[in-house]
Amino acid sequence: MSKPKIYINEEINEKVPQKIISYMTKTTKKISEDDNIKAIFGSTFGGQAIANVIFLADKLIYYPPGFSKTKILNYSDVIEATSKGKNKLDYVILKLKSDNTIKIDITTDHEEILKVLNYMSVNGIVSISENDKIQITQISNHKEDISTEKKINGEKKENIENNLDYHGKDKEDNENTKDKRSGFFASMKQKHALKKAEKEAKRAKEEAEALERKRVRNNMLATLREGNNMPRLDASSKINLQKNEECYYGCMAKRLVTKIETVGRTAGYKGVSIRITKGITYHTGGSRSHAIKDNVIHEYPGALFLTTKRVIFVSQAPGKSFTITFQKLLSTVNYKDGIGFKLESRDYTVTMDDPELLGSVLTGALKNFIK
Structure with missing residues (x-):
């Protein structure tokens, strides 16, 4: 079966063979040649031109492989359309007002499926996910x-x-x-x-x-x-989210902890005794060694997450994980390789590969939180 191809509006008459519409009319009995067809998701099977999805003025018709369980959906019944897949977008999920979902199995190129979602969004048929936008x-x-x-x-x-x-x-x-x-x-x-x-x-x-x-x-x-087009991350397996809390962003990070430690010792020496005469001896004083202390920075690897309410750092090192609610965050300090969080009682410093991206997401998250 060839990869499906999208034809939108004015492209239909120029690019879509009329035999697609004629064949679907005779085979499925779901549409007629007089229907106002807005867009067609077309392909070929066994040399015969067919359509997987047809968009009409007020509804869409989905023909699964083999034309089993053909679905007719009014646009008013659909809440959201979301693409699914790992390395490429393999199919589309339609969320209905009835809390049910329908899988539109139209495996094709990444860009082709996005073209369908964009058409549905631009024409006011249904909203699409932020990730797809x-x-x-x-x-x-x-x-x-x-x-x-x-x-x-x-x-x-x-x-x-x-x-x-x-x-x-x-x-x-x-x-x-x-x-x-x-x-x-x-x-x-x-x-x-x-x-x-x-x-x-x-x-x-x-x-x-x-x-x-x-x-x-x-x-x-x-x-x-500005808090617009904020990403969404499914981090439910990594952190426990509160009610009405979503995760915006996550990345590998290292927490930096500064401790005062002994880094060396000064040299000590013994005194010297010199006999002056019988019964009289002169003693020079000695000195003990002393510890040399300095600030030592320790790194603790982990993962940093930004949600709609909190900053969360998760580490396997005992006692090194932390959580900061936006209400308690006083200010932040940007470094070229990380970011610092200042609270009333203490500070936290973490490093990561792209602190500029993290800082931008954090700024948008705080703006949306204040709203």
Whole structure:
């Protein structure tokens, strides 16, 4: 069976064979050729064009493999649509007002299923999960990256072609006025110019891609700091969540604990006795060694979680886990490799790979908590 393909609105008449609609009308008896079809999720099976999901004006029709248990759902009965899968989006779950769910088994490419979810969200059919919104935004940004890359490559290619044309003419002139040796050097000059132009094009492309990645990341962090499009993490197996509490973010981290410890000792020495005369001896004083103490930093690995109400650090080291409620958090200190939490009675410091992302999620979580 070929991978399904989405056709939306105006694409239907141009791209979807009429035999898909005719075949489904005759086979399932669920639709007619007069129905106002808005979108079709189409594929082929055994050389025959079929449809898996058809969106009408006020309802959708889902045809499972083999057309068993065909479902007709009014849009008003559906609350939320969510994509499911691990490495790719394998299917869609529809949550109904009746607390039931329906699995739409339409295995296909990641982008194709997101196209279905985005269509349902944009057209007001049903809301979609925050994670799917983030992935749709990422794919949109990726398309912009590809468009930018093609534009840059086109400009560089034109420059290279112009460079080649110039050096080609230069080579032709040299062949008419110089001997074979002069022609050889002209050819080397052309190759050098081409190689230089290719390096410049590659460097320009890499710089443009780096700037675009930075722009996309900065936009994402700014959105998170405002408390919008906050991610959701299923951490129920790692931490115990309170009623109406959700987990935004989690990452591997290390708690830093500073202790005053003995790091060495000063040298001690014994006194010296010198006999002056009979019955008279002079004694010099001795000294004992002393401990040298200093601050020593210990690291305790664990996992840090941010929820809608708390900061939670979980470690297997005895006594090193901690929980901070947002009400008790006075302030935070940002470091280049971590973040510090200040409370009225004590402080906590943790390090992680991406403290900037953690700080942005924490800022958004605090804003939403205050609301």
